[in-house]
Amino acid sequence: xxxxxxxxxxxxxxxxxxxxxxxxxxxxxxxxxxxxxxxxxxxxxxxxxxxxxxxxxxxxxxxxxxxxxxxxxxxxxxxxxxxxxxxxxxxxxxxxxxxxxxxxxxxxxxxxxxxxxxxxxxxxxxxxxxxxxxxxxxxxxxxxxxxxxxxxxxxxxxxxxxxxxxxxxxxxxxxxxxxxxxxxxxxxxxxxxxxxxxxxxxxxxxxxxxxxxxxxxxxxxxxxxxxxxxxxxxxxxxxxxxxxxxxxxxxxxxxxxxxxxxxxxxxxxxxxxxxxxxxxxx
Amino acid sequence: xxxxxxxxxxxxxxxxxxxxxxxxxxxxxxxxxxxxxxxxxxxxxxxxxxxxxxxxxxxxxxxxxxxxxxxxxxxxxxxxxxxxxxxxxxxxxxxxxxxxxxxxxxxxxxxxxxxxxxxxxxxxxxxxxxxxxxxxxxxxxxxxxxxxxxxxxxxxxxxxxxxxxxxxxxxxxxxxxxxxxxxxxxxxxxxxxxxxxxxxxxxxxxxxxxxxxxxxxxxxxxxxxxxxxxxxxxxxxxxxxxxxxxxxxxxxxxxxxxxxxxxxxxxxxxxxxxxxxx
Numbered sequence: 001x002x003x004x005x006x007x008x009x010x011x012x013x014x015x016x017x018x019x020x021x022x023x024x025x026x027x028x029x030x031x032x033x034x035x036x037x038x039x040x041x042x043x044x045x046x047x048x049x050x051x052x053x054x055x056x057x058x059x060x061x062x063x064x065x066x067x068x069x070x071x072x073x074x075x076x077x078x079x080x081x082x083x084x085x086x087x088x089x090x091x092x093x094x095x096x097x098x099x100x101x102x103x104x105x106x107x108x109x110x111x112x113x114x115x116x117x118x119x120x121x122x123x124x125x126x127x128x129x130x131x132x133x134x135x136x137x138x139x140x141x142x143x144x145x146x147x148x149x150x151x152x153x154x155x156x157x158x159x160x161x162x163x164x165x166x167x168x169x170x171x172x173x174x175x176x177x178x179x180x181x182x183x184x185x186x187x188x189x190x191x192x193x194x195x196x197x198x199x200x201x202x203x204x205x206x207x208x209x210x211x212x213x214x215x216x217x218x219x220x221x222x223x224x225x226x227x228x229x230x231x232x233x234x235x236x237x238x239x240x241x242x243x244x245x246x247x248x249x250x251x252x253x254x255x256x257x258x259x260x261x262x263x264x265x266x267x268x269x270x271x272x273x274x275x276x277x278x279x280x281x282x
Numbered sequence: 283x284x285x286x287x288x289x290x291x292x293x294x295x296x297x298x299x300x301x302x303x304x305x306x307x308x309x310x311x312x313x314x315x316x317x318x319x320x321x322x323x324x325x326x327x328x329x330x331x332x333x334x335x336x337x338x339x340x341x342x343x344x345x346x347x348x349x350x351x352x353x354x355x356x357x358x359x360x361x362x363x364x365x366x367x368x369x370x371x372x373x374x375x376x377x378x379x380x381x382x383x384x385x386x387x388x389x390x391x392x393x394x395x396x397x398x399x400x401x402x403x404x405x406x407x408x409x410x411x412x413x414x415x416x417x418x419x420x421x422x423x424x425x426x427x428x429x430x431x432x433x434x435x436x437x438x439x440x441x442x443x444x445x446x447x448x449x450x451x452x453x454x455x456x457x458x459x460x461x462x463x464x465x466x467x468x469x470x471x472x473x474x475x476x477x478x479x480x481x482x483x484x485x486x487x488x489x490x491x492x493x494x495x496x497x498x499x500x501x502x503x504x505x506x507x508x509x510x511x512x513x514x515x516x517x518x519x520x521x522x523x524x525x526x527x528x529x530x531x532x533x534x535x536x537x538x539x540x541x542x543x544x545x546x547x548x549x550x551x552x553x554x555x556x557x558x559x560x
Contacts, residue, residue, distance in 0.1 A: 078467030
């Protein structure tokens with residue numbers, strides 16, 4: 001396991017608030033292999049987003065280290081693109097300009113040596129536009145697009161600088177169920193095509209299983225890794241597999257574990273209590 | 283096996299739904315908006331005219347619209363109204379532009395960097411509450427009584443509010459837009475130039491539109507300072523000679539200029555930011 005793409009060692013993070021310290025992450029240890037598609041689920045407050053943002057360099061962890069190819073993470077970088085849940089597109093730029101945004105940045109511009117490189121980059125932008133099914137909308141502004149199309153632009157923009165790692169923080173959380181299914185197959189296709197390592201945070205267990213090769217279940221208070229599941233599905237997936245016995249078994253198992261670790265059991269007790277009591281006489 | 287249920291049969295053609303006006307944050311046809319806006323502007327004028335024409339008011343205290351209009355005519359032909367408007371517009375715009383010139387970069391820094399905010403915001407808040415009028419004696423002592431003193435009063439009245447509003451506009455840029463640029467390898471200066479500024483532009487233009495209106499409200503105050511021309515000065519002089527019609531004329535003219543400037547800003551916003559349209 002020494003050649004792991006990402007190594008997370010004893011990572012802890014404490015959020016200091018006025019009246020108490022919150023242990024957002026406690027002693028996280030995880031190896032993520034090159035070209036892996038790994039998903040993170042867990043009840044809210046389990047630190048899954050914090051962990052992702054720490055790997056992205058957007059959040060500073062309090063203890064431990066995160067190594068990328070053996071080098072410690074120190075702030076965000078072009079090798080780790082991030083796709084957010086929403087509001088990350090630039091509304092004053094059209095679709096094509098959004099996708100090509102990184103080309104104005106010095107780190108990217110410096111890699112351009114010849115006209116051939118520029119042509120190559122334009123070709124990539126066009127290819128991403130096609131891949132995301134946005135060719136007809138290259139001049140549209142984000143405001144004019146549906147939520148699903150906006151997220152496809154965000155993914156294309158993140159892929160533009162050929163990042164080795166793609167960090168996705170509940171990217172489909174705001175989309176409707178049908179659009180989400182389309183996006184699932186699209187992002188799996190992207191993973192096969194781009195050979196990037198994808199870390200995907202979600203609160204949707206079905207999404208986590210369908211997309212991931214491994215599912216990391218995290219638990220709150222303190223934020224920690226509870227269980228890591230191998231997904232018993234072939235690399236080539238289709239929507240029908242969501243109804244297969246293995247899929248449903250794993251889904252049931254993970255859901256039960258989330259319920260156990262989340263402290264939601266008290267909520268369930270409350271619910272039971274409610275159903276037993278008489279209707280309120282108002 | 284599937285069990286489809288038949289859809290209910292349509293009995294009669296349905297009528298189109300009526301346009302509803304009293305919907306919370308509802309839409310309204312364009313014609314209705316223009317009609318209401320015109321009515322809102324004309325109704326007070328009509329009441330004013332009816333009230334004075336019926337002889338209910340002493341013309342010494344409240345002249346009718348006709349008298350005010352006649353006064354505007356005489357002001358134009360005999361007393362260089364155009365020059366008064368010109369000098370007042372010049373003072374307001376110079377004070378306003380000078381204020382914007384300093385407030386935009388300063389607000390940008392306050393809204394972007396916490397240390398700058400912590401250092402400058404309390405001071406700005408403190409000065410903001412000081413009445414601009416009270417600075418007149420100091421301004422006269424320090425910069426004299428020429429044009430720059432009038433411009434400076436307008437500057438003092440506008441600048442400190444403008445800085446805080448600009449800072450707030452900049453702070454409203456969604457964090458996700460900034461973080462997306464960070465994960466694409468953008469440097470700090472690139473983020474400010476390529477994300478924060480362009481993202482805040484519509485809000486900044488709106489701040490300029492609002493503060494420009496405030497700059498006009500300081501005009502009369504500014505022209506208290508040894509002026510001998512300008513709309514504000516004309517109003518003050520008319521007070522001395524009890525020319526109520528001229529006071530009315532001056533106030534209404536400032537209102538009209540303000541309304542036109544405001545519309546110009548709105549038009550500019552629509553023209554410059556077509557991407558705001560859905």
